[in-house]
Amino acid sequence: MTPIMTRPKSQTVCIAYAFGGACALIYQIVWYHAFIDQFGAAGTTFLVVLCTFIGALGAGSFASKRLYSWLDARIGGHGLKNYGRTELAIALSVTLLFGITKLSLESILGSFPYHLEVINGLSLWIPDATYQVLRVILTILSVGVPCFFMGLTFPYLCSVYSDEKTFPSRLYAANTLGACVAAFTTEFVGLQTLGYIGCLFLAVCINVVIALIFLSAGRSEPGIESVQDQAQTQISIYPGILSGLLCGGVQVLAYVLLKLTLGPTKAGFALLAFFCIFGIWLASTIVHRFHPSRALLFMLSCLGLLWTAAIWFIEPRMSEWFVQFGIRTLASWSSYNAAFLATTATIGVMILIPYTLWSMLLPDLCDRLQSQGKNLSFAYGVNTISFLVGVLIFGWVLQNIHFFFAARTFAWFATIGLGLLAFDSFTPRISAKVVASGVVLALLGVPFLPKGLEMRLVGGLAPSQKIVAAYRSTSQHLFWVRKSADGGALMFDRHSMSGTQMSSQTYMRAMAHLPLLLNSDPQNVLLICFGVGATADAIRMHDSVKHVDIVDLNPSVFLLNSYFAPQNNHVLSDPRIRLICDDGRQFLKFGSNKYDFVTMEPPPPLQPGISRLYSEEYYQQIREHLNEGGIVSQWLSESQLDQRGVDLICRTFVQSFEHSFLFVGCKRELILVGSDKPFEFSRVAQKLKMLPKVTEDLRRFKIYQPMQFIESILRIDEGMRRNWNEGEIIQDGFVSLEGIQVSPVQQIHPKSQFAAYKPNLTYDLQGVHDYFVQSQKTADEAAALAAFYADPSTDLEAVKYIPQAYFPHIQK
Structure with missing residues (x-):
């Protein structure tokens, strides 16, 4: 084992990594808003940005060990100098690739990039495959390349400080703390004052500063090599896989449930991201400070599933209660502040507990691997890829049946997954045969799950307003035709978009x-x-x-x-x-x-x-x-x-x-x-x-x-x-109308300006x-x-x- 040489204190790296996490969330929120122009739909943009973000992080993690070994062999500069180079690569790739999404595609696609399809007897002009694929590829490039570089850093920094057994959970906590602060301030302050480009430029500057600090420090420090993997007891990475799958699934399902119960608002994406990242920070901090046993982590994970099931059964009453709280209890507040608090409380109760409890599995796994001198590239990569799988299955594939079926399938998969976690928690190591049997059982149970709509979950409507004549579901919306005495209406989730x-x-x-x-x-x-x-x-x-x-x-x-x-x-x-x-x-x-x-x-x-x-x-x-x-x-x-x-x-x-x-x-x-x-x-x-x-x-x-x-x-x-x-x-590039409403509270609050007639109208x-x-x-x-x-x-x-x-x- 190569001895660890003199290096900056790990606290310094954690502080820098907190700022790096802040930059990552600034980029994610800016990409989400900016790329709505590419897809014209918030739901599609949410999936594309989230999947690319997480998938690229996973790819970077998988490549981390080999890429840095190659880099060391070619140009030297071991240790934190490599981290400085990576931060600089993030800044450069964000700057260069963001511009490609603004390129005009007319010269490539022609003046009418559509083809005729007959669907259910209707002749519809659908975007050509080249048009759709090119839009997705440009977005994936602009998001994926910087996120690939981001994914390289966590396993590598853990290898640099491989002698500190709890460094992974500390580093993860620092990164997510910076990220959750950035998620909040970017959405509610930055986008209104600086706009998309201003926020992007700020994050790029932070990345460059971090890069310069570590490039400078790297020149004077001796080479640093990670502790070599030691022959130790094999550690199962199953908890990391399950953590990613559950967190990815519950995040995307919460996004859809929020639209059905509270309604789509500009606060939804940012607050959901905030509470998810805050949950990861809590999880990492708890693991770092209290070192819970694997048996306790299993029981807490089961509690997370029970909490999720409870939310399923009490919604939409919970969301409506918070709306009423904002209207009545907070009647003396401004309508915006009351709405903000109501929305924050609704999303926090919906997502924070299960996300925190399931997120604890990953930092615990990373600390155990670190204690045996193992590189974390594979474990961290598998976690992010399983997160991506959860998003794709429950946020895209099953949404084409409908949200209610996707949620039931998630609950079934989570039950089987936690059953397998029991094997991993109370035995030395879960076998591949047991995992395979669990996967088969989960798949065999899917055809027996109820497939009907559960319209009681749609908030803001009386029972008589939830009579469905027909519906179609996509990853974007639940589209349905409402039958009512005063005429029909075309509904998107819980909102009437047009009526007769x-x-x-x-x-x-x-x-x-x-x-x-x-x-x-x-x-x-x-x-x-x-x-x-x-x-x-x-x-x-x-x-x-x-x-x-x-x-x-x-x-x-x-x-x-x-x-x-x-x-x-x-x-x-x-x-x-x-x-x-x-x-x-x-x-x-x-x-x-x-x-x-x-x-x-x-x-x-x-x-x-x-x-x-x-x-x-x-x-x-x-x-x-x-x-x-x-x-x-x-x-x-x-x-x-x-x-x-x-x-x-x-x-x-x-x-x-x-x-x-x-x-x-x-x-x-x-x-x-x-x-x-x-x-x-x-x-x-x-x-x-x-x-x-x-x-x-x-x-x-x-x-x-x-x-x-x-x-x-x-x-x-x-x-x-x-x-x-x-x-x-x-103007494009600034949040304007979206910044006005964060909850239905603002429509009916005693101090609301919405219902009032406008003096200049x-x-x-x-x-x-x-x-x-x-x-x-x-x-x-x-x-x-x-x-x-x-x-x-x-x-x-x-x-x-x-x-x-x-x-x-x-x-x-």
């Missing part, structure tokens, strides 16, 4: 009818986000329309639409329509198609990843695809936003389009309309005379006269600019009136407007769907 209620139909059709009536000759139309098909049905009623591209990220939205066909008049059978299954922003990157009208009804704007469909860069993409005089419209649900959210959306829209106006679609569902040319409102009445199908459709929703459209305009041009011409806007009486007065072609409309403003009750139909709060001069 009268109020919903009214605004969804108005956002197409009015802009198309203002356009002189609309022929080509782009609809981003399909919903239940009401907007598409309204578009095709305009005889001049020759072609409609409908883009929706989720094929399930189209495949479930047969349940809404009676309400949308079987719109998907129209030969003018082309259905494209892709993210709207990705679609706009390809080709040079020009449209006369573009309309968008994305999911609620505060959901993760959706603000990119309201950003300055997105509107720039749309402008590039609009013909001269083309018009764009976008849904603005002001009751689902606070004042800041409304202002961010309106300000970004107004500053992106030279001419704009805001009108009431129905009640508090508002519509933004923009163009590069002034609006010709005289066309509305003229065109309606020639469009009997449009006239009939409007009458079904109580719109009898063209004047009703004009009466619904809150602000136009100068009135829009007066409110929203300057100030903060939504009222009629600009003088501004709108003057706009029409200045147009000689609409002088009659100006006179009618003056009469309506003086006494809105003169139009009883209009005041039914325009809230009185929008009339500042008649509010009581």
Whole structure:
């Protein structure tokens, strides 16, 4: 055995490794947010980033011993100088590879990288395999290469300090402590102030500083070699395998359960990462300080499974209790702080205990291997790969059946796995035959597990709102059709994304009818986000329309639409329509198609990843695809936003389009309309005379006269600019809308701004009136407007769907 030479104290390395862990989590969170642009979906991005992150760590761990031996033989610089080189490699690879994901793929893929597939009788344009694979490969490269270098370091540093038997658990604790602090501060502070690139740059600088410190220290220290493996009692790595599988499975299942019970929020990913890493830190600290026996670790692991089962049975009551706690007990707090605490408590109770108890198995295993002078590369690598397997099985493969079946399978696998752990804990070493028998038993039991939906777990809905007509499940969402007395709805997890209620139909059709009536000759139309098909049905009623591209990220939205066909008049059978299954922003990157009208009804704007469909860069993409005089419209649900959210959306829209106006679609569902040319409102009445199908459709929703459209305009041009011409806007690379809501608490908290009417969302009486007065072609409309403003009750139909709060001069 080569004697250990003089070297820095292990505490110094632990401190540096804590900062390294912080950098790793900064990268992970930035990658998660930034790569939503690549996939357009938070769930898919979560899986790709997490799997690549963990898989590359495992690959690095496997390669650690051989790679550093090769490095020592070629260029020397044993010990911590190699660690400095690795930190520098992390910084360089992050910097160089992050840029490749921003490269334009049009020159490689062409202007329309889609192929036609017929699924359940529907013709869908699906992204080509080359397109999909190239996106994934670029993301895997940019995440995987830096994470591979990160994975090299843990086994290597443990080998450098191989004479310190508990060094692995100490080092692991230090790394995860830095990581959990970074997870919290990056999401809630860094992304808002520095943006994605700023946070990335900060982490790169930290890596470079660590590299320079150890490269400098390495020049003056003698060569250091690890303690050679000694012939000792064989130690089973089964606990490391089980720990990885259970932790990977429970993390990804908790992510999905959170969407079903509490709902998708921007806090979900960061807080889940925080509690998982905090659990690893607790586990490592407990193992380092108290050295629990293997028998005790087994019993604690069983307790983790019991805790998980208890959460399964008490949800969604637990989440709803925390929401009520935030609303009632914390009524004197600000709505944001109350929501944050409620969300933090929900996620912490859901994940922290089982994750901590199962995570203790790995540092215990590493300490036992270290005490025998064994290299940790294989054990640490197997743990991370089994974590990856858990994520893929329970977060991807089985999610295509549905979450409930995936969770039942996880519980069954965990039970068998803990049974095998008993053999390992109370015998010298578990045999391969016993493990193989356990795996076979687990697989044989899967076909006998219940496969039905367990809709009681869906939170925020009454039992009568959980009646399922049909469903499709993917790793992204549980898509289902809700049957209810007031009409059906298309549900994503626990949220209604679109519905057939009268109020919903009214605004969804108005956002197409009015802009198309203002356009002189609309022929080509782009609809981003399909919903239940009401907007598409309204578009095709305009005889001049020759072609409609409908883009929706989720094929399930189209495949479930047969349940809404009676309400949308079987719109998907129209030969003018082309259905494209892709993210709207990705679609706009390809080709040079020009449209006369573009309309968008994305999911609620505060959901993760959706603000990119309201950003300055997105509107720039749309402008590039609009013909001269083309018009764009976008849904603005002001009751689902606070004042800041409304202002961010309106300000970004107004500053992106030279001419704009805001009108009431129905009640508090508002519509933004923009163009590069002034609006010709005289066309509305003229065109309606020639469009009997449009006239009939409007009458079904109580719109009898063209004047009703004009009466619904809150602000136009100068009135829009007066409110929203300057100030903060939504930009790619910064968390904006996602930073507003962290829990449903904010929707119904006593101090909530969401339910309140916004002071600047009222009629600009003088501004709108003057706009029409200045147009000689609409002088009659100006006179009618003056009469309506003086006494809105003169139009009883209009005041039914325009809230009185929008009339500042008649509010009581």
